[in-house]
Amino acid sequence: MKYRIQIILSFFSFFLAIINLNAQEKLEEEYKVKEDEVPAQAKKWINETFGEMKGIKWYYEKSSGKVSYEAKLKTNNEIYSIEFDTTGLIEDIEQKYDWKNISQNTRKGLVHYFKSNYIKYKIIKIQKQYLGTPYNLKSLIKQNEMEGITVNYEIEFHGRTEKENELWECLFNSNGELLQKKKIILKPSNNLEF
Amino acid sequence: MRLRFLFILFFFSGILMVQGSESYLGIVPEINISYKLKDIKFNVKAEFFQLFYANEGELGPEWDYQYENTDLQFFASKKVNPFISLALGYQYGIETGDKNTHRTIQQFSYVFRPGNLKWGHRVRAGQTFYEDEPTKFRFRYRLSVEIPLQGQSIDYNEFYVIASDEFLYAYQDKDQEYENRLAMYIGYLFENNSKFQLGIDYRTDLSSEPLVHNYWIRLGYLINL
Numbered sequence: 001m002k003y004r005i006q007i008i009l010s011f012f013s014f015f016l017a018i019i020n021l022n023a024q025e026k027l028e029e030e031y032k033v034k035e036d037e038v039p040a041q042a043k044k045w046i047n048e049t050f051g052e053m054k055g056i057k058w059y060y061e062k063s064s065g066k067v068s069y070e071a072k073l074k075t076n077n078e079i080y081s082i083e084f085d086t087t088g089l090i091e092d093i094e095q096k097y098d099w100k101n102i103s104q105n106t107r108k109g110l111v112h113y114f115k116s117n118y119i120k121y122k123i124i125k126i127q128k129q130y131l132g133t134p135y136n137l138k139s140l141i142k143q144n145e146m147e148g149i150t151v152n153y154e155i156e157f158h159g160r161t162e163k164e165n166e167l168w169e170c171l172f173n174s175n176g177e178l179l180q181k182k183k184i185i186l187k188p189s190n191n192l193e194f
Numbered sequence: 195m196r197l198r199f200l201f202i203l204f205f206f207s208g209i210l211m212v213q214g215s216e217s218y219l220g221i222v223p224e225i226n227i228s229y230k231l232k233d234i235k236f237n238v239k240a241e242f243f244q245l246f247y248a249n250e251g252e253l254g255p256e257w258d259y260q261y262e263n264t265d266l267q268f269f270a271s272k273k274v275n276p277f278i279s280l281a282l283g284y285q286y287g288i289e290t291g292d293k294n295t296h297r298t299i300q301q302f303s304y305v306f307r308p309g310n311l312k313w314g315h316r317v318r319a320g321q322t323f324y325e326d327e328p329t330k331f332r333f334r335y336r337l338s339v340e341i342p343l344q345g346q347s348i349d350y351n352e353f354y355v356i357a358s359d360e361f362l363y364a365y366q367d368k369d370q371e372y373e374n375r376l377a378m379y380i381g382y383l384f385e386n387n388s389k390f391q392l393g394i395d396y397r398t399d400l401s402s403e404p405l406v407h408n409y410w411i412r413l414g415y416l417i418n419l
Contacts, residue, residue, distance in 0.1 A: 031345035031352070059345055122275075158276045167276040186276065186305075187348055188387050188418045190228045191356060192314030192338045193279060193303045194237050194269060 026169050026182035030061040030070070038069050041088025046071055049138045081127070090134045093141070094127040094154060102126070106153065109176015118159035125156040129171070152179065217407040219247035220262065222395070224414040235279075237269040243410070251404070264288040269301070279303045285320075297322040310347065312340040314358075328367045336360035336375075350385040356393075372400040379412065387418040 035043065038058050046056065050073065057072040061083075068091060071082045079096040099107070114121045129152040130140055136148035153172045158165065171180040226239045243262035249255040266288070271281030283299035297320050304315040315337060322330040338358035342348045355378065362373040379393025391414040399406040 028347075029349040030347065031349070160275070165273065165275055186307075187383065188228065188389070188416075189305045189312065189314060189340075190226060190237060190416055190418065191381070191389060191391065191414075192305050192312065192340060193271070193281070193301075193316065194226060194228075194239060194267070 026063075026184045028061065028063045030059045033058045033060045033069070038071075039084065039086065039088030042069055042071070042084040042090070043088075045084075045088070045090055045134055045138070046073075046082065049141045050075060090137055091131075093130040093137055095130070097126045097128040097153070099123060099126060102128075102153065103174075106172075106174050106176045110153070110155070110172060111176075113172070113176060113178055114157075114159070118161055121157050121159040123155060123157045124167075127154040128152075129154050150174075156184065216251055216402075216404055217249045217409065218245055219409045219411075220245035221411045221413070224412060226414060226416040227419065228417065229419045233272055235269075235271045235273075237267070237271065237281075237283075239265075239267040239269075241265045241267075261290055263290060267299075269299070271301070271303075277305050279305075285322075287322075293325045295322050295324055310342060312348075314338040314340075316360075330364055330366035332362060332364040334360055334362040340381075348383050350383055352383055354381045354383065355379070356381055356391065370401060374398045374400060377412070379414070389416040390414070391416070 035056070035058055037060075046053070053073060053075070055073065059070045059072070061068050061070050067086055069084045069086070069088075071080075071084070073080050073082070081094040083091040083094070085091055102110070130137060131150040131152070132140065132148045136145070139145035139147070140149050151174045153174075153176075154169065155172065156167070156169050158167045167184040167186065169182045169184050170178055173179055221244050222241055224239065224241045226237065229236045229238075242264050245258075245260045245262055247255065247257050248260075264287075266286045267283055268285075269281045269283040271279045273279050279302075281299075281301040281303070283301065285295075285297035285299060287295035287297065289295065299318060299320045301319075302317045306313050306315075316335070318332075318334045318336075320332040320334075322332065324330070336358055337360075338356060340348065341355045341357070343353045343355060345352070348354045357378045358376075360375040360377075362371070362375065364371040364373075375395060375397045377393060377395040379391040381389050381391040383389050391412070393412055395410040395412050397408040397410065399408070
């Protein structure tokens, strides 16, 4: 009897986990931090990669329990968000990106995803994400060297299905295949509406 | 930088007050409750207007408490997409001295967030019905901006600033009225999604001669159930 309950419970929690995977919510909390609060290794990587720079904004971010530091900077007309873990090890680089600059192959995959999942959709923001070792990511910025780099796309959009009309943040690989889907929950705007 | 610009704007609006010869100062506590039921969001708002200072030109300044009016508003709104909402509303105005009023309201609102700021466009039409006066038709447009003070977005337990400007046009029979409402508040977002806001709502009646300036100190508590 006891085992049966345990089996039912574990089946139930597995089922809940699946639901949860399908409708993961983006819960993010961040605030600005001063440069001297940022791990030294992170600052060192930025300095070695971009050179002496002014106007870098640093943020402390908590996203679904994960803590990180994020640097926002603009150089050569490109906007970068660079994420580091709490020890200062680089996790990824995100670059603001235009739809028209995405390769044809990726776009084909993305359009296929959007058209087969939504009646109507509108892209709001695209970021190209680069993953790799600190060394590879440094070579990417400095020499445009793509070796050892994985490219993904983080796309924020609103998509309408028959059941819902929500705001989403999805991560796609370079073939335009979905890797991760999060629902963006906006904070209430009743002070702007009423 | 953004804040400095807004403070300068307010400073100049203060100069305008000196030039005009009629001005009033009052306080407006406000409670605003939103409740979502399936696709429809219901909003109930109560505002209590109380005056305590008047400067009517020749009579000179006078400090005197006077209860003005209470507005009770009810809205039902539906989202067209995550950013655009359409709403229908009704307002019951409880007037001291005058007869109470009924108002029907139609509203279009568009909230967008390029970068770190959240902007809101609001277009409203309203028809106010009086017992012994012709119906007054009002059209108004408001632009608001919500500015996070700690980081890139407003998270729980954080402060923000909200600034807005609204232009109102009204006609009643053959009379026309114009009004501008400039407002700035400091706000705080609590973990239960409620917000507390404190600030000033500066209203200029542009169609009166001389100009009339109303300064309302507003204290608002906005609840999301």
